[in-house]
């Protein structure tokens with residue numbers, strides 16, 4: 001764990017570059033030291049079909065977040081440190097337990113503030129011959145150097161691209177530099193997989209993703225223009241090399257939104273349909289959309305330390 005210790009002793013994993021000595025118990029914006037905290041490790045059936053597969057994705061939910069989203073759906077997890085402390089050894093055991101339960105991959109959900117640690121544990125697993133694909137499910141507010149630590153270790157990247165403009169990123173995510181960071185992270189992810197496999201995405205005969213990049217965008221109330229800009233920008237850069245996942249499950253949790261009246265609204269079905277039509281019109285053929293009503297809060301799993 002030497003490399004992880006070095007990187008966390010003056011933390012600059014994300015653009016906030018707090019320089020906190022997390023290895024020594026200090027904390028930065030994300031409020032996490034170098035101790036690992038998890039809230040849940042269980043089969044998860046609500047990812048994109050090529051990630052969920054037939055048996056479910058082995059999703060491990062990490063505690064702590066480096067964003068400050070005013071519309072956060074998992075506030076206890078991201079900012080109130082809800083989680084159970086686990087050792088690196090225990091994380092490795094969890095990989096095997098999820099495989100035993102039938103997981104078709106190991107899905108690291110918002111492990112962004114632990115990148116050097118998870119990189120070392122994944123490496124250990126791979127050295128032992130652990131053969132499930134690893135999924136890195138990220139908000140994309142990382143330095144490129146952090147994503148480089150995952151080169152050769154992560155098979156499937158699931159990056160969010162939340163806002164296109166600096167103005168909205170600061171207002172709603174409290175994250176200066178978010179759009180540039182997200183763009184640079186996605187570019188690094190695409191390059192890694194292209195170098196390693198010759199092409200970015202590949203699915204097996206059952207339609208499960210073996211490796212690839214799926215960019216997620218959650219349509220926000222009043223966010224149609226931003227969403228179109230994101231889709232257009234990424235499609236111009238990568239064409240069909242990456243998958244798009246356009247989400248309409250925004251659920252306003254109004255207790256934190258009194259100063260953000262627009263975000264207290266729901267996304268209208270016709271706006272979402274306009275985004276999907278726009279993506280199709282651009283020529284996007286690889287991707288996912290959601291059908292029907294916005295997904296309810298029940299799709300947010302219980303963070304009850306199951307499997308931890």
Ligand code: SF4
Pocket residue numbers: 011012013014015016017018019020027028029030031032066112113
């Ligand atoms: S991960 Fe980001 S927010 Fe957390 S301490 Fe490091 S630089 Fe700061």
